[in-house]
Amino acid sequence: MSQSLSPSHLPASIAAPVALPIRTLLPWAAFTVVLSLLLLYFVGAEQGATSLISGHAVHEFVHDGRHLLGFPCH
Amino acid sequence: MTGRLLSRGMIAGIAAALLAFVFARFFGEPQVNLAIAFESAKDLAAGEPPEPEIISRSIQASFGLLTAAVMYGAAYGGIFATIFAFAYGRVGRFSPRALSALLAAAAFVVFVLVPDLKYAPNPPAVGLPSTIGLRTGAYFGMIALSLCAAAASYMVSRPLIRRLGHWNGVLASLGVFIILVAAVQAGMPDINEVPTDFPATVLWRFREAALGMQIVLWATIGLLFGPLASRVLTAGADKPFARNG
Numbered sequence: 547m548s549q550s551l552s553p554s555h556l557p558a559s560i561a562a563p564v565a566l567p568i569r570t571l572l573p574w575a576a577f578t579v580v581l582s583l584l585l586l587y588f589v590g591a592e593q594g595a596t597s598l599i600s601g602h603a604v605h606e607f608v609h610d611g612r613h614l615l616g617f618p619c620h
Numbered sequence: 621m622t623g624r625l626l627s628r629g630m631i632a633g634i635a636a637a638l639l640a641f642v643f644a645r646f647f648g649e650p651q652v653n654l655a656i657a658f659e660s661a662k663d664l665a666a667g668e669p670p671e672p673e674i675i676s677r678s679i680q681a682s683f684g685l686l687t688a689a690v691m692y693g694a695a696y697g698g699i700f701a702t703i704f705a706f707a708y709g710r711v712g713r714f715s716p717r718a719l720s721a722l723l724a725a726a727a728f729v730v731f732v733l734v735p736d737l738k739y740a741p742n743p744p745a746v747g748l749p750s751t752i753g754l755r756t757g758a759y760f761g762m763i764a765l766s767l768c769a770a771a772a773s774y775m776v777s778r779p780l781i782r783r784l785g786h787w788n789g790v791l792a793s794l795g796v797f798i799i800l801v802a803a804v805q806a807g808m809p810d811i812n813e814v815p816t817d818f819p820a821t822v823l824w825r826f827r828e829a830a831l832g833m834q835i836v837l838w839a840t841i842g843l844l845f846g847p848l849a850s851r852v853l854t855a856g857a858d859k860p861f862a863r864n865g
């Protein structure tokens with residue numbers, strides 16, 4: 547089996563998958579998750595259940611997307 | 621390398637969103653328009669003035685829908701790539717392409733299918749303005765609980781696989797996920813605000829279109845991110861970094 551060989555003896559494409567170290571993952575993961583949640587908040591909830599920006603312009607602009615992507619609206 | 625992997629996730633998500641937008645434009649918008657026509661006819665019959673439009677309907681149905689889809693695609697593309705980055709080399713011995721396809725199918729079930737089974741997407745004219753707080757909280761809560769159920773079933777999968785073997789262990793942990801989801805959904809409040817005279821066909825077609833849009837989105841993310849991730853991961857393979865760190 548290829549797993550018994552050390553990865554350096556094999557072309558990278560068929561080597562066993564090597565996990566990314568958790569310590570380098572965590573800061574990137576935190577940044578991405580915060581950014582993603584912010585985007586989802588503006589698509590799915592702003593000027594609906596809660597409002598950071600006054601008015602209805604954001605709500606109306608993303609309105610059709612909000613309905614079709616499954617978020618509660620109206 | 622991690623940053624490049626996560627940016628590839630957002631790129632795949634945005635590309636997927638463009639396809640999902642085209643799908644929604646053809647299959648979703650006609651149903652949205654029928655629902656809005658129903659709403660306007662009802663307002664007219666009740667003698668209420670039509671709701672003022674700040675953003676015209678044609679902008680909402682084109683640039684607005686596109687913007688919403690791209691933001692959603694970028695967000696879930698990023699979350700998807702984050703999950704992939706943790707799972708790669710830790711969950712099974714899958715190649716980047718196989719892992720990407722499998723994780724996208726799982727993400728579709730966890731983030732879309734399970735929440736939608738309890739709180740199905742609704743067209744305009746369905747839903748009381750007074751309950752928007754409750755509905756939004758319940759919907760986001762359902763997504764969070766679905767993710768918790770998936771995490772729990774992943775954690776029990778290791779001992780189950782050790783005890784029952786690979787195939788039966790995976791099946792048993794999927795069973796745990798289904799039981800947890802059923803229990804959570806039974807406990808969450810039921811919300812039914814469909815007007816009694818709302819056309820059933822429009823509701824059904826709208827929900828079909830909403831689900832179809834998500835299938836296009838997640839299928840594209842799963843199939844596109846794999847090759848992109850593969851290139852990032854093999855390009856970095858000659859650089860030294862800790863194993864299983």
Ligand SMILES: [Zn+2]
Nearest residue numbers: 609619620744
């Ligand atoms: Zn609406």
